[in-house]
Amino acid sequence: MTSPLASFVGADVVGLLGRDVTVELLNISRSGCLIESPSVIPAGAFGTLSVEIDGRTYVEDVRIARCLTVPGAGERHRIGIEFLSLRRPGSGSLRLYAASLQGGAARADASPPVEGEAAAGGSPAALRFRPSN
Amino acid sequence: MAGRRFFSRFQSVTPKSGQIRISRDVAVQVDERTSELAVLSDTPGVVGEELTLALVSNASDMDLRVRVIDSRPQIVSGVLRHRVRLQLLSAEIPPASGNGNRKRSAGQ
Numbered sequence: 001m002t003s004p005l006a007s008f009v010g011a012d013v014v015g016l017l018g019r020d021v022t023v024e025l026l027n028i029s030r031s032g033c034l035i036e037s038p039s040v041i042p043a044g045a046f047g048t049l050s051v052e053i054d055g056r057t058y059v060e061d062v063r064i065a066r067c068l069t070v071p072g073a074g075e076r077h078r079i080g081i082e083f084l085s086l087r088r089p090g091s092g093s094l095r096l097y098a099a100s101l102q103g104g105a106a107r108a109d110a111s112p113p114v115e116g117e118a119a120a121g122g123s124p125a126a127l128r129f130r131p132s133n
Numbered sequence: 134m135a136g137r138r139f140f141s142r143f144q145s146v147t148p149k150s151g152q153i154r155i156s157r158d159v160a161v162q163v164d165e166r167t168s169e170l171a172v173l174s175d176t177p178g179v180v181g182e183e184l185t186l187a188l189v190s191n192a193s194d195m196d197l198r199v200r201v202i203d204s205r206p207q208i209v210s211g212v213l214r215h216r217v218r219l220q221l222l223s224a225e226i227p228p229a230s231g232n233g234n235r236k237r238s239a240g241q
Contacts, residue, residue, distance in 0.1 A: 004224035008163050011190040015161035018185040024148035030140040051151030101143045132144035
């Protein structure tokens with residue numbers, strides 16, 4: 001019986017330990033977002049955030065900017081996240097998705113929304129998000 | 134917040150579920166005789182927690198699912214680190230390595 005680790009014995013190995021945490025996306029901008037997590041994620045940590053929106057998964061490399069416990073909410077933590085602009089955003093990029101929301105809002109400002117369309121612009125994405133201060 | 138934020142912020146009408154994978158660089162120790170796996174990390178492990186471990190060497194690379202068996206503080210070159218022993222749950226060769234995408238269970 002051969003261990004799957006046999007090829008790493010005695011070799012120069014780089015290891016990357018990853019912890020997966022289920023989170024909820026609360027708000028988003030082109031530069032970052034706010035999520036809620038059941039566990040503490042320390043400020044300064046790096047990771048990869050993936051969020052499912054309308055059946056599609058959007059991904060971005062991120063850095064944790066801050067982590068604050070929600071008072072009176074048990075183990076709930078609000079986590080401020082900064083998107084890392086390390087690579088050109090692909091079609092599944094959260095940054096690009098946020099840019100589409102911003103573009104939708106700008107177009108809505110330029111022309112009044114048609115009845116039945118969302119205030120942020122009327123695109124399907126705008127129906128799921130609204131501008132926030 | 135005026136003056137601090139450069140881009141508009143958008144609030145989700147209903148919270149969207151997602152996942153964040155927090156990664157940290159670790160020194161990997163594979164025991165020659167038992168193939169037991171341990172890592173030296175800046176932060177302690179939580180016993181029972183399931184994690185992923187990507188191993189990369191010049192010869193090969195592999196994605197592992199592991200569980201923390203125990204975590205003990207250890208001084209390395211005068212710096213406090215944590216030796217985290219791991220139980221191997223499954224191993225997978227990533228497609229990018231060009232070695233296919235075989236999935237193997239622990240100990241095979």
